[in-house]
Amino acid sequence: MVNSAADEEGLGPVERGRKRYYQKDYAGALTAFTEAVNTSTGHLLLTALDHRAAAYEKLQQLQPALRDAKRMIDLKPEISKASPQ
Numbered sequence: 001m002v003n004s005a006a007d008e009e010g011l012g013p014v015e016r017g018r019k020r021y022y023q024k025d026y027a028g029a030l031t032a033f034t035e036a037v038n039t040s041t042g043h044l045l046l047t048a049l050d051h052r053a054a055a056y057e058k059l060q061q062l063q064p065a066l067r068d069a070k071r072m073i074d075l076k077p078e079i080s081k082a083s084p085q
Contacts, residue, residue, distance in 0.1 A: 013039065014048055021051065026058040037068075046072055046079070 011019065017032030033055055036048035049068045056065035073080045
């Protein structure tokens with residue numbers, strides 16, 4: 001599905017990515033989530049990594065999905081129930 005600039009005007013990269021993901025435009029979502037990863041910090045960065053991992057998974061790119069999941073755990077170990085306390 002093609003996204004027009006007018007449809008996405010005013011949306012940040014995470015919101016654009018979510019919209020594209022729900023439209024099943026996983027490649028477009030990946031692009032938007034990558035922009036968010038490159039420009040975000042804190043909770044928004046974790047959100048962008050989580051969503052980007054999901055987009056990678058939908059595109060059958062499992063190694064990059066795993067890499068993003070590991071980066072999330074490195075940034076915030078308490079999000080993993082398997083991490084040592």
